[in-house]
Amino acid sequence: xxxxxxxxxxxxxxxxxxxxxxxxxxxxxxxxxxxxxxxxxxxxxxxxxxxxxxxxxxxxxxxxxxxxxxxxxxxxxxxxxxxxxxxxxxxxxxxxxxxxxxxxxxxxxxxxxxxxxxxxxxxxxxxxxxxxxxxxxxxxxxxxxxxxxxxxxxxxxxxxxxxxxxxxxxxxxxxxxxxxxxxxxxxxxxxxxxxxxxxxxxxxxxxxxxxxxxxxxxxxxxxxxxxxxxxxxxxxxxxxxxxxxxxxxxxxx
Amino acid sequence: xxxxxxxxxxxxxxxxxxxxxxxxxxxxxxxxxxxxxxxxxxxxxxxxxxxxxxxxxxxxxxxxxxxxxxxxxxxxxxx
Numbered sequence: 321x322x323x324x325x326x327x328x329x330x331x332x333x334x335x336x337x338x339x340x341x342x343x344x345x346x347x348x349x350x351x352x353x354x355x356x357x358x359x360x361x362x363x364x365x366x367x368x369x370x371x372x373x374x375x376x377x378x379x380x381x382x383x384x385x386x387x388x389x390x391x392x393x394x395x396x397x398x399x400x401x402x403x404x405x406x407x408x409x410x411x412x413x414x415x416x417x418x419x420x421x422x423x424x425x426x427x428x429x430x431x432x433x434x435x436x437x438x439x440x441x442x443x444x445x446x447x448x449x450x451x452x453x454x455x456x457x458x459x460x461x462x463x464x465x466x467x468x469x470x471x472x473x474x475x476x477x478x479x480x481x482x483x484x485x486x487x488x489x490x491x492x493x494x495x496x497x498x499x500x501x502x503x504x505x506x507x508x509x510x511x512x513x514x515x516x517x518x519x520x521x522x523x524x525x526x527x528x529x530x531x532x533x534x535x536x537x538x539x540x541x542x543x544x545x546x547x548x549x550x551x552x553x554x555x556x557x558x559x560x561x562x563x564x565x566x567x568x569x570x571x572x573x
Numbered sequence: 574x575x576x577x578x579x580x581x582x583x584x585x586x587x588x589x590x591x592x593x594x595x596x597x598x599x600x601x602x603x604x605x606x607x608x609x610x611x612x613x614x615x616x617x618x619x620x621x622x623x624x625x626x627x628x629x630x631x632x633x634x635x636x637x638x639x640x641x642x643x644x645x646x647x648x649x650x651x652x
Contacts, residue, residue, distance in 0.1 A: 419616040420609045422586060473612045521615045523628040526608075 325555035328355035332404060333552070334382075334396070335359055336443065337412030339366035341512035342462055344373075345541030346410050346548050351375040353549060358382050358399060358406070360413070386413065386439045396446025405452045408552050411440040411484075412462045416514055418473040418521060429476055436480035437487065444491055448498050457500035458552045461488055462544065465508045465567050481506070485563045492561035501560045503551040508567035510539040536568030543568075574621055575650040576641060582621075583637065586613040596638040603637075614640065622647040 333350050337343035339361030347357055351374035359381045361367045367381045380403060384395050400406055415435045419428060440461055451457055466474050467481030485504055492502040509515055509530060515538070519527050531538065547566045550556055565571055574582070580594045587594075587605040600606045611631060618626050626643055634640060641648075 417616065417619070418612055420613045422588070422609070423613050423616055423620075472609065473616075517625065520625050520627050521612075521619075523632045526628065 325557075326353055326549060326553045328353040328408075328549075328553065330354075331407040332356045332358065333408040333410060334399070334406050334443070334447070335410045335412060336386075336439070337361055337414060337462075338370050339363045340370075341412070341514060342507070342510060342541045342544045342548075343410070343412030344370045345545035346412060348373055348375075349542065349545040349549050350410075350552070351379065353553075355408075358403065360384060362386075386435060389434065389438045389442045392439055392442035393446035393449070396443055397450050400446075400450040405450065406447055407451070407455055407457055409443060409447045409457075409459045410462070410548055410552065411443065411460070413439060414462065414464075414480075414514075416466075416474070416477045416518070418518065419476070420473045421475060424476070432476045432480050433483070436477070437483040440484060441487060441491075444487075444495075444502075448495060448500060451498075451500075453499055455499075456554070456557060457495075457498070458556075459491070459495075459500060459502045460548045460551045461502075461504045462548065463488075463504050463506045463563060465506050465565060465570060468506060468563075468565070468571065488563060489561050501556070503556070503559060503561065504563040505544060505547045505551065506563050506565045506567065507539060507544045508534055508565075508570040510541055510544055512541055533573055534568050534570055535573055539566065539568055574648060576648050579641060579644060579648060580637070582617055583614070583640065586610055586617065594637055596636070596641055598637045599635060600637065600640075601635070618644055 333355045338347045338359035356378040364383045461484045463484040464481040466478040488504040615626050
């Protein structure tokens with residue numbers, strides 16, 4: 321019998337930012353592929369909604385305030401103790417605020433860097449410590465093409481997402497001995513609440529300009545989830561340390 | 574934030590000296606009013622008042638007082 325390399329049966333996956341958008345799409349797809357999920361997000365009601373949409377059973381929600389970086393490692397260890405080893409981790413949690421450099425301040429920098437980058441690192445720290453090392457572990461960070469290109473008013477977000485790409489390369493080497501792969505996806509504009517908020521804060525002409533930069537149109541959350549599932553799965557067992565652009569040809573434009 | 578503090582924030586965004594705006598200024602006459610200032614006002618309103626000023630609404634305004642009107646309901650000295 322041929323084993324499907326995209327089969328996630330008997331794999332437990334932690335997803336941050338699972339209450340909406342790309343995180344929710346990842347949860348839906350991975351549950352359809354047989355994974356057992358641990359869903360994290362800031363909005364408990366929305367997390368419950370994600371939970372209600374999942375296929376299969378054995379999924380749980382694990383809301384946790386990510387504000388204290390130093391508590392995240394212990395939080396992951398307690399999840400493992402209570403619910404069993406984690407095999408995979410997807411970091412979708414992220415914040416984006418359009419803010420030109422003239423409004424830059426430390427609080428803005430710290431919040432963006434904390435949610436988008438530091439929490440990924442702290443959770444990866446806990447993930448590495450408590451796991452079944454006989455099985456290959458896999459981490460996927462959801463970055464953004466904002467980390468590869470320059471966008472007016474989006475510099476701190478871009479820096480945090482470029483940081484995730486660098487984190488991918490560093491951790492993938494550091495985790496070799498732990499049998500954990502670390503990869504990253506870099507989506508362009510995807511039809512999510514975050515994109516709607518961006519659209520509202522600019523003019524129609526500016527939004528149209530943004531759309532024109534996407535030769536295949538705006539992406540769907542499931543487009544990104546497909547790439548995440550692939551990199552997370554055994555189908556990618558010899559793929560490590562890459563950032564995969566998922567951008568409908570944006571970068572070729 | 575009161576009206577004067579809002580004007581002071583606009584001065585900061587527009588890189589003007591303190592207390593140079595009174596509200597009657599036409600935006601077209603302010604050299605520093607550009608697309609980045611535009612994005613900055615949206616970000617400032619979001620941060621201070623938790624409101625999203627829709628881009629098209631901002632595109633239609635002509636004066637500093639029009640900008641004040643956009644956030645007037647959220648200013649502490651609005652009467």
